[in-house]
Amino acid sequence: EIVLTQSPATLSLSPGERATLSCGASQSVSSSYLAWYQQKPGLAPRLLIYDASSRATGIPDRFSGSGSGTDFTLTISRLEPEDFAVYYCQQYGSSSLTFGGGTKVEIK
Amino acid sequence: EVQLVESGGGLVQPGGSLRLSCAASGFTFSSYWMHWVRQAPGKGLVWVSRINSDGSSTSYADSVKGRFTISRDNAKNTLYLQMNSLRAEDTAVYYCARGWLVHLFDYWGQGTLVTVSS
Numbered sequence: 001e002i003v004l005t006q007s008p009a010t011l012s013l014s015p016g017e018r019a020t021l022s023c024g025a026s027q028s029v030s031s032s033y034l035a036w037y038q039q040k041p042g043l044a045p046r047l048l049i050y051d052a053s054s055r056a057t058g059i060p061d062r063f064s065g066s067g068s069g070t071d072f073t074l075t076i077s078r079l080e081p082e083d084f085a086v087y088y089c090q091q092y093g094s095s096s097l098t099f100g101g102g103t104k105v106e107i108k
Numbered sequence: 109e110v111q112l113v114e115s116g117g118g119l120v121q122p123g124g125s126l127r128l129s130c131a132a133s134g135f136t137f138s139s140y141w142m143h144w145v146r147q148a149p150g151k152g153l154v155w156v157s158r159i160n161s162d163g164s165s166t167s168y169a170d171s172v173k174g175r176f177t178i179s180r181d182n183a184k185n186t187l188y189l190q191m192n193s194l195r196a197e198d199t200a201v202y203y204c205a206r207g208w209l210v211h212l213f214d215y216w217g218q219g220t221l222v223t224v225s226s
Contacts, residue, residue: 001170033211035212037153037213039153044203044205044216044217044218044219045153045213045216046216047208047212047213047214050209050212056214088152088153090153090155090212090213092210092211092212095167096155096167096169096170097143097155097158097211098155099152099153099154099155100152101152102152102153
């Protein structure tokens with residue numbers, strides 16, 4: 001099973017700032033099959049990024065993903081008030097799907 | 109509009125059983141793989157199980173293998189999760205999710221809470 005480790009656990013930033021979230025894999029994620037989800041309190045997650053860098057339908061271009069192998073990054077170029085949430089990475093390169101532990105982006 | 113509505117959650121004693129349902133609408137249910145994902149209170153997301161579009165192939169996380177069974181009724185547009193031998197660590201909100209490109213989750217239900225406690 002591929003273990004995903006997200007860092008930092010919490011990111012305290014102000015609206016308008018840039019957010020950089022990391023996701024590290026215990027082994028290489030084949031074909032960059034890495035996705036990112038956003039979850040707000042009491043709601044289901046929402047798919048943001050798939051295949052490491054492709055934005056899902058309707059996702060604003062301030063969200064971008066990059067990386068390959070074992071190191072992946074989600075960048076939010078300028079934080080909007082609605083972006084404060086928890087973000088999870090997920091790998092789907094192996095038959096056992098796994099998520100990272102999450103990064104909470106909170107208002108500073 | 110795609111909708112996934114889970115039901116069947118509740119309080120159950122350790123060792124007990126529960127069956128979750130997920131009613132799908134707004135898309136051709138029989139064309140999609142479907143998944144169950146759970147989230148313990150205050151914790152992260154954990155994939156539980158998946159089933160292919162015609163129900164002929166299933167897969168489970170090691171933590172539930174042998175205890176949980178996923179199934180579907182394409183005539184009723186409904187996904188199921190039969191949970192047996194429940195443990196305290198199975199306590200979580202259970203989400204059904206549509207599999208996009210098989211292993212991505214593009215639509216989710218609102219979740220149903222399962223609490224395993226005596």
